[in-house]
Amino acid sequence: MPEPTPEPEPRLPDAHVPGPARTPQEGAIADTGAGGTMDLATAEGESLEKTPGGPLGTGPAEKPRSLWSDAWRDLRRNPVFIVSGLIILFLVFISLWPGAITWMSPLKCDLAKAQEGSQPGHPFGFDGQGCDVYTRTVYGARTSVSVGVCATLGVALLGSVLGGLAGFFGGAGDSVLSRITDIFFAIPVVLGGLVLLSVVTSNTIWPVIGFMVLLGWPQISRIARGSVITAKQNDYVQAARALGASNSRILLRHIAPNAVAPVIVVATIALGTYISLEATLSYLGVGLKPPRVSWGIDISAASPYIRNAPHALLWPSGALAVTVLAFIMLGDAVRDALDPKLR
C-alpha cells in the first residue's frame, strides 16, 4: 500500500509477507480510466491508518471528544467543506426536482435547431439533435448523481464487509480474498466495461452500477482490511477480548467505528470518479442508453461535434467537473478533519 512514511515496526502483519511490516502487495493499485482518483483515494485513505491508537489517542489534555464531533467541529469552520456541501445539496435538489429550474422536457428535440448556440429561453443552446442543452444538463444530474452515489454505496458496503471480515479473521479466507482482489486489479476497467456491459440489454442504471461495484469493491476491501488489522492490535480491543466479548461484538462495537474513517474518505473521492467513468462508458457505447438523460450520454454524443458546437460538450462536462470537484473537495475536507496529524 502506498504509505507516506515507512515505519520500521510491523503494523499490518500479513500472513504472506513475514519480513517487512509493510504488506508490499497491498500496493496493487489497479486503475485505468477512472482509476487514478480511486488510487488517490486509496492512498489518502491509507494515510489515516497511521495513527496508532486512532484519533482517540489525540488531545489528551482536553476532555475526550468522539472522533465525529471533533471532525464535525473542524468541518463547520472549513470553507472548502461548506462550499462543496452547498454544491452537493444543490445537486441533490435538482436531481429530485429538475422541473423546478427548467421549463421544458429534456426529450423534446427539434432537429431543425441542431447545434444552434445560446438564444432566449435556451441559455446553453442546442446539441446535435436539437435538444435543449440547459434542460438536459439539469435533468442529467439525477442519473449521474445517482450512479455515483449508488455505486459508491455498493462498493463501500461490499468492500468493507468483505475486507473487514478478512482482516479480522485472517487465515485462509484472507489469503483467498487477497488473491481475488489481485485478479480484479489485473483487469483493466475499460476492458471490463466493454465486455460485461455489452452483454446487458437492460435499460436501467443498475447494470452500470453493478459493474462499477464489481470492479470497485477490491479497492475498498483492501483499505478496510488494512484498517481493521491496524485497529485489531489496539489495547482496547485486547481488553474487550479479555473481558470475554464475542467476535461480533468486538467487530461491530470496537473495531468498526475506528476502522470506518478511511473507508468513508475513500468513498467520497471515489464517488466523483464513478461519474466520470460513466461518461467514458457511454463514449464507448456501452454505458447508459436513451431515453435516459445523463451527462455521460450527452458528453459522448457531443464530443464528435467539438468543432461546431463546443457548447454542447462544454456544459455537461462543466457540470460533471463541478460535481466531481465538489465530491473530491468534500472528501479532502473530511480527510483533513479526521486526520489529527495535519491539524
Added chain:
Amino acid sequence: MGRYVIRRLLQMIPVFIGATLLIFLMVNVMGDPIAGLCGDRQCDPATAAQLEKEFGLDKPVWQQYLTYMGNVFTGDFGTAFNGQPVTELMATAFPVTIRLTLVAIFFEIVIGITLGVVTGLRRGRPVDTSVLLLTLVVISVPTFVTGLLLQLLLGVEWGWIKPSVSTDATFGELIVPGLVLASVSLAYVTRLTRTSIAENKRSDYVRTAVAKGLPHRRVVTRHLLRNSLIPVVTFIGTDIGALMGGAIVTERIFNIHGVGYQLYQGILRQNTQTVVGFVTVLVLVFLVANLLVDLLYAVLDPRIRYA
C-alpha cells in the same frame, strides 16, 4: 530475499489462472463471434459450423479454456480472425505501447513529483491551491475530451504536432498522447507526493538535517524526497500495467496501433484469442511490476528487509 521472491512468484500462479479464466469467461458470454464475420448477412450455417470447429468454439467452455491454456504454455496464443497469429499482433503492439507507457511515466515522474514537492513544501499557499484545483479539473474531465481537444488545438489549429501517430510511433510523436494518457495519473502522483512531503517535512530527521546547517536544496532532495518516494513508486509501478491496457481511448484518438487498440478491436470482433492473449500478458506485466516495486522498497528504505 530469494525465498521471498520465490514465494511471490508462486503466489502469482493462482492469480494468473484466475485472471485468465475470468477474462475467458467474460469474452465467451458476449455471444457468438462468428455472427459478426459475415457482414449484414447471416453466415450460411455450414460455413459457420465449420468456422466454429476451426476456432474450437463448438466445445464446452471449460474445455476451450484448458486447450487454450495448454497452448499458451507452449507459446501458442492462437490466431486472430484475420488469420494473423496473436503472437505476431503482440510483437507489433507491445513495443509501441511500451514506448507510450514510458513517455507517460516520464511525465508522471518529472511533472508529478516536481509539482508534488512544490505544493508539499508550500502547503496551504496559493501555489498549492491552484495546483490542487488544476489537478482536480484534470481528474474530472474524461480522457477522451482532453484527447480530442489537444489533438484539435495542437494538431490542426496550431499545427505544432501531427494529429496522428505514424506506424513507427517514435518517442517524439508520442509526447502528446503520453501526456493525455498520463494526465489522470499525473494528478495522482502530484497529490501523493504532496501528502507525503507535507508529512515528512515535520519529521525528526529533516529537523536534524536543517539544524546541521545543510543547504535547503540538499535537505529536500537527499533527505525529504527519498523518504517520501515510496508511495509514489508504489503507484507508478502498479500503474504500468494499467497504463498499458487502459490506453484504449487514447490510442483510438491518436491512431496508435498498440495494445489498447488491439484489445478494442479484439473485443469488437469478439475475438477470444486476441483478447485473452493480450490480457494474459498484461496480467503478467501487472504482477511482475508489483513484485519489482516491492523489491524497490528495500532500495529506497534501508530499514526494509526481505527475509
Added chain:
Amino acid sequence: MRGATHAKWVACAAAVALVATACGGGSDSGGGGGDGGATLSSSWGDPQNPLEPANTNEVQGGKVLSMIFRGLKRYNPETAAAEDWLAEKIDTTDSQNFTITVKDGWTFSNGEKVTAKSFVDAWNYGAGLKNNQKNAYFFEYIDGYTKTHPDDGSAPSAGTLSGLKIVDEMTFTVKLKQKFSSFPDTLGYAAFAPLPQTFFTDHAGWLKKPVGNGPYAIDSYTKGSQMVLKKWDGYPGEDKAQNGGVTLKVYTDNNTAYTDLIAGNLDLVDDVPAAQLKNVENDLGDRYLNTPAGIIQTLAFPFYDPDWNKSGSDKVRTGLSRAIDRDQITKTIFQDTRTPATDWTSPVLGEEGGFKEGFCGDACDYDPEEAKKLIEEGGGLPGGQVKITYNADTGSHKQWVDAVCNSINNALDNEKACVGNPVGTFADFRSQIGDQKMTGPFRAGWQMDYPLIQNFLQPLYYTNASSNDGKWSNEDFDSLVDKANAETDIAEAVKTFQQAEEVVRDNMAAIPLWYQNGSAGYAERLSDVRLNPFSVPVYEEIKVG
C-alpha cells in the same frame, strides 16, 4: 469496424476504368501532367477476414481487392454497368448454360498467365466448404454447389463444382442449377476473381503478400498497420494506374483520419465522419466528393414476433415510415450525403436498371397527422413503444437513430414512443439478429454486390434469403422473383422485379430511409479523384502532383 457497418463490400472490379477512356487512357502511364511515379496515402481499416477474394465481405478488404484484381466483368465507375473485362465473350442460349471465353494476354503480376483454369480453380476453392469462404454462397447457383458445400455442414461429397468444365486453355463452361439471366452481370464481384497457382501451392505465403492481376501489386503488407501498393508496370489492361502507388494506412478511428487529412498528413479519406460533414466545405473547399453509391439504409422488422406480424401491422409500419422526417435528417445529420429514399433499390441502378423515383408514394412522405392515424388504425405501437436496435461501435448510427426516434416522438406527440437501443458491438448485434431476438425495428443496411435490382430484393426479402434478417415471407414476392430470374429478356426481368418490389411496398416489409452516398475528401496535390458506385475511390485514375 468501419467496413463492417456496410454489409458487404462488394465491388472490386469496379473501379477502374471509365476513366481510362475519359482521360485519353489508352496505354502507357497516363498523359503528360502529374508525376506518374508519385504515390499517395489513403485511409484504411484493418480487414476483418483474410484477404482471399471469396472471403472478403466488407469494404476495407474490398478496397484492396479492387486494386489488385480484375475479373471477367468490371463495373463502370461512372454508370455501374457491367462491362466485359477479362471476358472475351460470355455466351448462352438458355440463361442456364454459359460458355465463357477469357481474353488472351492477361497475366498475374508474378508473370503467370490468366487462363480458364485460373477462374475454375478459384471458384472451386470459393465453393469448397472446407475452405471456410464466407462468400461461398455466391457460387450457389452453379450446379454441384450442394455437393461441395452441403447445407447441413456434413463432409462435402465432391471437391469441385460439377457445373464448371474447362473446354480449352481460354474457355470454360458454367452450368447453373436454374435459369438466371443476369448471371454474367454478377461476375464483376470480387468473389469471382481469378487466382494464380501460388494461391494454392503456397497459401500462407500468398496471404502474407497477395498476388493478383490488377493495376497495382502489393509491395509490402504489415497487417494491422499499413499496405504499400505499387503500380504494376506490366499491367495489360486499359485502366493503368496514373500514379506510382498507394499506401493504405490503417486508422483506429475515421475521425482521426479526417483530422490527419486537414493537417496535411494524409492524401485521401474515403469515409468522412458524419460529425465532420459540416466542416468539409471550410476545410477542403471543392476537394470533397459526395457521390451516389449503391447503398440503402432501411429499418427492418422482426416478422417472427407476432406483435409485428398481425393484421394491421403493415399500417403501423407505414405509420412509422410517415413519422420520419427524412428530409430534415438527411440535411442536418448527414449534410446531404444521404438522399431520402423513395423506393427499395438505389438510384445508381438507373431507370433502366429498375430504380423508380417516388415508387414508395405517400408512404415515405413525412406527415405527422397521417402517421398518428395509421398507427392508431393498426392497433397502436406494440407494447406502446418501439425500440430501434443498432450497433454502437460505429459513430454515425447513434446519431441518425436518435434523430429518427425524435422525429417519431415529435410526430406522435409522445416522448417515449421511440427509443434507440444500442448494442455494444457489431458482432453482438449480428448474433442477436441471427438468434431472432429483435423485439422491434432494427438497422438494416444494404450495399449492393453488383448493380442489379435483383441484388436489392432477393437477398433481403426472399423467404429465408441470407440477409432477410426480419424473416419476412411472402409467396407472391417469391414467385415473382423466381419468374424474373428465369426471364431471358433483361427489360422484362426488371419489370417483373419491380412487380415484386410492389409487394414489398404494399406490405411495408421494411421502411426505406435513405440512399447513402460515398463521401471522400482529398489533399490539394491530388486530382481526378472520384468514387465508384460502390463508394470505393477509383485509385488508378488519381493523379498526384
